Amino acid sequence: MGGGERTERIETGQDVPDAVIHGVPKAIRDKLAKLGITRDFDLILHLPLRYVDETHLYPIREAPLHHTVQVEGVVVQAEVRFRPRRQLVCLIEDATGSLYLRLIHFYPNQVKALQTGARVRLLGEIRQGFLGLEMVHPQFRVVKEAAPLKENLTPVYPTTAGLSQASLRALVAKALARADLADTLPEGVRRELELMEFSAAVRYLHEPPPDASLAGLEARDHPAWQRLKFDELLAQQLSMRRHAQLRRSRGAPVLNRQGELTARLRARLPFRLTAAQERVVAEIARDLAQPHPMHRLLQGDVGSGKTVVAALACAQAMDSGWQAAVMAPTEILAEQHYRKLADWFEPLGVRVAWLSASVSRKERAEWLRLIAQGEAPLAVGTHALFQEEVEFARLGLAVVDEQHRFGVAQRLALHNKGMNPHQLMMSATPIPRTLAMSYYADLDLSVIDELPPGRTPVLTKLVDESRRDEVIARIRAACREGRQAYWVCPLVEESEKLQLKAAQATYASLAASFPELRVGLVHGRMGVREKAEVMEAFKAGAIDLLVATTVIEVGVDVPNASLMVIEHAERMGLSQLHQLRGRVGRGAAASVCILLYQQPLSETARARLKIIYESADGFEIARQDLALRGPGEFLGARQSGLPMLRIADPTADEALMQAARDLAPRLLKRHPEAVERHLSRWLPQAEEYMKA
Known part of the structure; x- marks a missing residue:
């Protein structure tokens, strides 16, 4: 259809033998690949965003304003005008009235097509313009009278x-x-679930009849949409459950001893585990004692005590004669784990290896030797742990913290360092129930749902940027009382485009404002050693106020820090704000988190700040974050290795997802041939999505 919409030729003289979509030139196949389309069935599952009605012609006088409508008439006047700017203006008339067609960008062939006397069919939105009723840049084509x-x-x-x-x-x-x-x-299954036939559903969605409800189609609640959503959710459930079955069929080290090391570690801890921690320790211990690999996700809100649970799992592995590895995504978090685990284990005679970019070549060579010979039964590090030259003597347990920050290939590389080691993944970003049901169907889930005693609630305050002086006065008062504070900025350097305060500029400004205080700076572009030195000085109390970027989001534990200011909080995500806020409230003193924001606020920013202000529950925050952002962004889908849903929404379609969860085990048991057909249709590369 016209309006400059050029139809591309999709035929070619000869088929490309190895092409999945045959008869299509490579240039178009490349464009289709950008949309995730590499085969015929991808085209069928590439469903419309919306629809337009070209089955009906409105008389011009009766066509409603501000709706996409189709009208037809004859060009009675056409000219290129130059005021206020160059444009092609045509007057179109039918038996009931007239309207103007305006093209601000146009080509010579369009001027030629829109000659006086030509009959044209227009599809677009009619509005009241300076000249009268008009359509600006509609789709159009020249037609003969009574064209179908x-x-x-x-x-x-x-x-x-x-x-x-x-x-x-x-x-x-x-x-x-x-x-x-x-x-x-x-x-029988289709009828039992009262689902539309697949063939009828896809044909309906690609070729809706003229009497179909546009509102119903675009709301995606028609039975045809329900069938496609269900099929996609079922494919996801089948794939993950089949992978779980495959993992259970593999042998794994049997780590069934909680012996002397475990007992001595418990005795050394300066605190008692909470009931929730004891529950998840028992769940993990049972898994480790099985002859097939554990694949468990440990969830716990900020400060809930996941690290000690992981330490007890590592102790069980070492008591059973195997090694354990703990991997974290950032240097700060990995070093925090290393220091804590070394403090717990080394007095018990356990050598804890440390591998990261900050380790010297000589130290690294020595740690590699000790790991390879089994003399370091516990290794902690960043992605350096899964480099090719790292060899474990007997890796029995791999712990991955903040697992969603690693790509699937990175997690798999660590997994491949052992003979099917058990895997414990940890996350301080709680996964809402609907996502856990959908994207973690093949994972066992442990949740620490209570905080250790002694954690003080953090009071959250929303403060407009215009009251910055009051915030500075509050910082001065807190530090004079012997407390420490964080000031968090989103960027390292000034950006005119985003107009955000940079950490370096803020550091200079605050150092000038507080000549009596010791002000430090830490950001992601600093060298590893430099960053570690600053963090150690802050922890030791040698820095009163730490200006930082979001590198302190996880893994920083300074009990004396009781005040945090987060600048441009309106620009940050909910989970990030919650994680940052969790850096305070770790001691006995009352703690405050001040969210500095700048007007004007977008609706989304206003909603985020309201949620973080009203709730301290990480699970409730995660649920509302999911509603705001959607599952793809929430999960970090581009690197998570998960097969993301294109049609269904795990939150809005929870009933369909529950039906798919219920059906999946039955199909796997009774109809394996149907499972194969279904997965080859929906997830032809399902093996690639197996979570490491």
Whole structure:
């Protein structure tokens, strides 16, 4: 259809033998690949964003304003005008009235097509303009009188540059004609669940009848949408459960001893474990004693005590004669783990290896030797732990903290250092129930749902940037009382584009404001050793006020720090704000987190600040964060290795997801051939998504 929308040729003289979508030139295949389309069935599952109605012609006088409508008329006047800017203006008339067609950007062929006397069909939004009723840049085409209308609503697909809607529609139509649309669900199961047939559902969504409700289609609550959502959720459940079955079929070290080391570690701890910690320790201990690999996610809010749970799991591995490794995504967090674990284990005679970018070549060589010979039964580090030259004598347990920050290949590389070692993944970002049901269906889940005694609640305050002087006075008062404080900035250097305060500029400003205080600076671009020295000085009380970027988000534990200021809090995500806030309130003193924000606030920013102000519960914050951001962004999907949902929404479609969860084990047991067909349709590369 016109308006400059050029139809691309999608035929070619010869098929490309190894192409999954045959008969399509490579240039178009490359564009399709950008949309995740590499085979015919990807085209069929590439569903419309919305629809337009080209099955109906409105008389111009009766066409509603501000709606996408189709009208037809004859060009009675056409001219290129130069005021206020160059534009093509045509007056279109039918038996009931007239409107103006305006093209601000146009080509010579469009001027030629829109000659006086031409009959044109327009699709666009009519509005009141300076000249009268007008359509600006509608789709249009020249037609003959009584030209037939479309028989179905017209789909509008997600696309990419250089791939027109007309081309996509033609490609989808050919795929529908070629593909096997037979149902993958056994007929009895489909009827039991009262689901539409697959073939009827996809045809309905790509070619809706003229009487279909546009509102119902675009709200995605039509039975055709329900069927496709269910199929996608079922594929996800089947894939993950099958992977879980595969893992259970593999042998793993049996770590069934909680012996002398475990007992001595418990005796050395300066605190008693909470009931929640004891519960998850027991869950993990049972898993480690099994002859198949543990694959467990340990969730706990900020400060809930996940590290000691991981330490007891490591002790069980070492009591059983195996090694353990603890991997963290950042130098600060990894070093925090190393210091804590070394403090607990080395007095018990356990050598704890430390591998990171800050370790010298000589130290690294010695640690590599001790790990390879089994003389260091516990190793802690960053991604340096899974480098090729690292060899473990007997790796039995791999602990991965903040696991969502590692790519699937990185987690797999650590896993491959042993013979199917048990895996314990930890996260301080609670996973809402709906996401856990969907994306972690193959994981066992342990939750620490209470905080240790002695943790003080953190009072959160929202303060406008205009009251900055009051905040500075509060910092001075807290530090004079012997307390320490954080001042968190989102960027290291000034950015005119974002207009955010930079850590370096803020540091200089605050150092000048507080000549009587010791002000420190830490950010991600500092050298590893320099960063560690600053953090150690802050922990030792040699720095009163620490200006920092979000590198302190996890892994920093300074009980004397009772005040935090977060600058430009409106720019940060909910989970990040909650993690930062968790750096205070770790001692006995009352703690405060001040969120400095700048007007004007967007609706999303206002909603985020309201949530973080009203709630200190990480699980409730995570649930609301999911509602604001959606699962892809919440999970860090681009590096998580998870097969992300394209059609279904685990929150909005919870009932469908529960039905898919219930059906998956039954299909795996009774209909394995249907499982194969379903997965090959929806997840042809399902093995790639196996979470390491």
